[in-house]
Amino acid sequence: GQNIDQPTEMTATEGAIVQINCTYQTSGFNGLFWYQQHAGEAPTFLSYNVLDGLEEKGRFSSFLSRSKGYSYLLLKELQMKDSASYLCAVRDPQRGGSYIPTFGRGTSLIVHP
Amino acid sequence: GAVVSQHPSRVICKSGTSVKIECRSLDFQATTMFWYRQFPKQSLMLMATSNEGSKATYEQGVEKDKFLINHASLTLSTLTVTSAHPEDSSFYICSATGGSGYTFGSGTRLTVV
Numbered sequence: 001g002q003n004i005d006q007p008t009e010m011t012a013t014e015g016a017i018v019q020i021n022c023t024y025q026t027s028g029f030n031g032l033f034w035y036q037q038h039a040g041e042a043p044t045f046l047s048y049n050v051l052d053g054l055e056e057k058g059r060f061s062s063f064l065s066r067s068k069g070y071s072y073l074l075l076k077e078l079q080m081k082d083s084a085s086y087l088c089a090v091r092d093p094q095r096g097g098s099y100i101p102t103f104g105r106g107t108s109l110i111v112h113p
Numbered sequence: 114g115a116v117v118s119q120h121p122s123r124v125i126c127k128s129g130t131s132v133k134i135e136c137r138s139l140d141f142q143a144t145t146m147f148w149y150r151q152f153p154k155q156s157l158m159l160m161a162t163s164n165e166g167s168k169a170t171y172e173q174g175v176e177k178d179k180f181l182i183n184h185a186s187l188t189l190s191t192l193t194v195t196s197a198h199p200e201d202s203s204f205y206i207c208s209a210t211g212g213s214g215y216t217f218g219s220g221t222r223l224t225v226v
Contacts, residue, residue: 040204040222042217043206044217045214045216087157101215103156
């Protein structure tokens with residue numbers, strides 16, 4: 001089966017750095033995604049990791065350790081608009097033939113002034 | 114980038130009626146489309162996977178006779194909620210493999226009264 005864990009909620013201050021963790025247990029693994037979702041809107045793509053290591057993209061970075069079943073999303077120089085839910089999703093090739101992603105419950109990030 | 118257009122964005126219907134939700138892939142062909150349902154503060158729950166020209170694959174617990182999925186062309190997939198009940202009120206989102214990872218439609222907020 002698939003199991004993806006993320007903290008339910010986090011708070012941080014504008015301008016600070018925050019790290020959102022995600023641990024997963026899946027039958028197979030073919031990539032991990034991070035999405036940002038504002039309330040009432042569809043998720044938007046942030047990052048994709050399939051190999052171990054850190055991927056940096058502007059203020060956002062994502063890290064993956066396949067041996068530990070662990071990833072984190074790092075957000076730097078936080079802005080108020082970063083207040084949103086952050087979804088971790090793992091793609092499992094053993095779950096059907098369409099590489100269906102399984103989503104975590106999401107971490108609600110609240111950025112304070 | 115890849116865009117998935119989803120309509121309607123909001124719909125209110127009476128209990129017992131049917132509602133059709135459309136998702137169109139713009140500028141790319143979506144061989145596979147995923148349909149999700151999301152309750153407030155919950156994760157995206159996969160309902161079904163639709164493949165162009167074939168029957169959809171439904172997740173366990175999802176009634177295929179209630180949630181009719183049609184994927185008649187490479188750019189259009191539809192989800193029809195038949196005989197809707199108040200408990201079907203939710204946020205429905207489609208996604209397709211295109212662009213970076215999975216591209217989501219803008220979502221449909223369904224309210225059954």
